[in-house]
Amino acid sequence: MLPNIALPVFRSLKIAGYELFPGAGDAGIDRPILPGVTVIAGINGLGKTTLLNVMLRLLVGPFNPQKVNPFEVGAKSHDLVGWKHARRFFRSRVSDGAVHATARAGISIGTHDLTVERALKDLSITYLEYDGAELDPTEAEYGRVVVEATNVAQRYDFDFLVRYLVFFLEHRIPLFWNERGQIEAFRILLCEAQLADDFRKMEDDIRTKDSLYRNHRWHVNSLRNKLLRERSLLAGSSGQAAKIAALSEELQALRTRETDLIKEINSLASERSSLRSSILIRKIELEEATRAAEGLQQGFLLSIFPEMSDTARHVFGSLLSSRGCTVCGNRSARGQLRLQRLLDHGDCPACESPPEEQEQHARHDDLPRDQLEMVAATVARLSKSIAGEEARVRELDSQLRQLFIEERAAKQEMADRLSVLRHASAELPATAEELQALEIQVEDGDADLAVKLAELNALYAQYEDLLAAITARVTQVAEKVKEKFAQYSKAFLSESCSLGQQTYGETLGESRRFTYPCFNVFMTSAVSPEEETERTHTDDVSESQREFIDLAFRMALIAAATSENARSMLVIETPEASLDTYFVKQAGQMLREFAAGESADGNVVIVSSNLASQNMIPALLGLDETIPEDAWPDASQVNARVINLLAEGAPNAALRDRRRFYEEFLEVSTKGRIAYARS
Known part of the structure; x- marks a missing residue:
């Protein structure tokens, strides 16, 4: 119906x-x-x-x-x-x-x-x-x-x-x-x-x-395959333990090498950082000493030629302070030495006229040589120190680049060894207790599947x-x-x-x-x-x-x-x-x-x-x-x-x-x- x-x-x-x-x-x-x-x-x-x-x-x-x-x-x-x-x-x-x-x-x-x-x-x-x-x-x-x-x-x-x-x-x-x-x-x-x-x-x-049945069957079959694999490993596992021990030693040596490399990298990086700070301080001191020398030289120049124009003072001041010639750009010491020789004799720094021919006579103040020599010594010392420290920084940069390459290589080798070790460890047979527990899991799973x-x-x-x-x-x-x-x-x-x-x-x-x-x-x-x-x-x-x-x-x-x-x-x-x-x-x-x-x-x-x-x-x-x-x-x-x-x-x-x-x-x-x- x-x-x-x-x-x-x-x-x-x-x-x-x-x-x-x-x-x-x-x-x-x-x-x-x-x-x-x-x-x-x-x-x-x-x-x-x-x-x-x-x-x-x-x-x-x-x-x-x-x-x-x-x-x-x-x-x-x-x-x-x-x-x-x-x-x-x-x-x-x-x-x-x-x-x-x-x-x-x-x-x-x-x-x-x-x-x-x-x-x-x-x-x-x-x-x-x-x-x-x-x-x-x-x-x-x-x-x-x-x-x-x-x-x-x-x-x-x-x-x-x-x-x-x-x-x-x-x-x-x-x-x-x-x-x-x-x-x-x-x-x-x-x-x-x-x-x-x-x-x-x-x-x-x-x-x-x-x-649910298919999902459970997949799980039980996975356990069954694992059990078969463990039994197979147990049958052929005589040299596996020795292989794993050797791999473990290699891995430990690589870890030690990596640790040493990291320590060395940190030490050199710390030294480089200190040097960079020192160079920065030295350059500040050098700038101050250079400016002091320029001040002394320009003060002396102004004292003996008080009527000198600003332009002339700038040109001669540049030569005296080793900044080079403002006309041609030459930075050699030739102009500075010539100027100092002329000033020592009271000659005109521009036309080299002796004092008796000058309309605006130069005053006969003495050049502050002691102060200039002291400042010059400071400039020389600082310049040498900076050059040495910069050379050391370049050396450290080169060493660190090489160490970083070695560190990356060590890490990659460690990863490769670890992968091999894990694979080898996975092939180790289970213990008797683990094997028995796995057998029970498979038996229980089969019983559940039957139900x-x-x-x-x-x-x-x-x-x-x-x-x-x-x-x-x-x-x-x-x-x-x-x-x-x-x-x-x-x-x-x-x-x-x-x-x-x-x-x-x-x-x-x-x-x-x-x-x-x-x-x-x-x-x-x-x-x-x-x-x-x-x-x-x-x-x-x-x-x-x-x-x-x-x-x-x-x-x-x-x-x-x-x-x-x-x-x-x-x-x-x-x-x-x-x-x-x-x-x-x-x-x-x-x-x-x-x-x-x-x-x-x-x-x-x-x-x-x-x-x-x-x-x-x-x-x-x-x-x-x-x-x-x-x-x-x-x-x-x-x-x-x-x-x-x-x-x-x-x-x-x-x-x-x-x-x-x-x-x-x-x-x-x-x-x-x-x-x-x-x-």
Whole structure:
């Protein structure tokens, strides 16, 4: 017996305060969703996809399935995680950050009524009502009531039904072409909550325990390999100890050599530092002595030629102080000696005139020779000391460079020896006590592995039983799924198309392979017009065929797996672009038939449609030639079933520039049921 799974069905939709959907008179979108087909009509850029995503997120909230690969549905875990775009997906589409924007939906799920309102800025729940009772607006409460109403095992299962059966959007993960997805659909749709939950938990437990088993096995095998290595070392370890002792002695000698080198480097570096300080002090003293000598010489020069100009005093002072000739730059002592000889005799230092020929007679003061000789001796001593110390510093620099080279070489040799020593030490056999402890670890590890493997095998056996139960459920509905698929696919595809039943193998855990039930598809083609051939991969069909096989399969599953009186909903994004002109009408009629459903209230089909040449709107609304004109819906019925984004959406540039064209297009598509006043 199949479970009574109920799918969510929209009864009403209200969007307020969202700039993308200002609505007529800036009142937002606020309308009932009637049984049957509802068309979202618009052009590119008016927000059709955004509106469909509002509907999706009203149901699933700010969560996504946790999965590494989106095509491996349920293959890694059955958990939901926070959607990373929840706080910016709707906010980024408007200028005010959607700070006051809300979306509210009235929803029927089986016999239960639910009202949920979410803030579009972050998808948090702002209002929650269930069967007439207002609840705390929390995700926990929402998850509890949708699981109860849908009759599934957990919120992940509700999320799966919404994403993979109810919604058929542009960026969708295929269900039919995804065997793993088929298994998830069978588990949730065809199994009562307990069986579905047991199967889910069993898969997750097997993955967890298999991972633990493999990790533990790796650890035990590492210990086992170590034990084998130690035993091998023990058998051939006679000369290893002597080799290690020799290496240890070499290493110790290298360490001693390194220590000696460091001491010598530190000693020479200290001496060099002291010398550099001494040289600095000597140079300061030399500067002071040189300046004293210059002062004495220039004072004497000024005393004997008091009328000498500043320029002459500077020139002769430079010669006397050994700074060289200011005219030619020569720094030899020749000029200084000549000047001193002339001054000793009172001759003019410039023209060499004797005193009796001079108009400005020189005074006969004596040169302060004692003071000059003392200062000169100091200058000579300091210059010699500085030269000697600088020579020693250069010598120390050379010695230190060589010592640094030797130190680096010693360090590298030590590192090489240490590496060899460690490798050799690692090859030493363990002691008897260490070997015994290792043997015990391996034995205990093997015992634990045996226990874990037994637990895994027990889980495998239970999983086989659960898988058999699911396979039986698939067999139970297989004929109805095939029948409905053939009916639906005929409306979408020109080729003859049917479903078959088969199995496929998949590994669960590391190596245990199980056989799962699934459906495959057979189709005629241009080269095989009479006989259907199996299409096993998406590359075996065209893109449009792939899309509509997947849609027909979803519709068939819904029809076969839900009870006859249960209502269903499909939300589909712009399918007409992939259809030939003839099949636009066929598909529209088929979606109307699906919307009529088998229940008294009928199903809901919400389809977005672009105002383009491949226009499905007449077929969706029952306004085409397949229906007698007197049976066409009237204007009030059409307006109740069209969410007209030309009127309720924020106009983009295309609509502002060509509004009349698009409005006339919609008028024609609705046979004048939606009309615009013309001035």
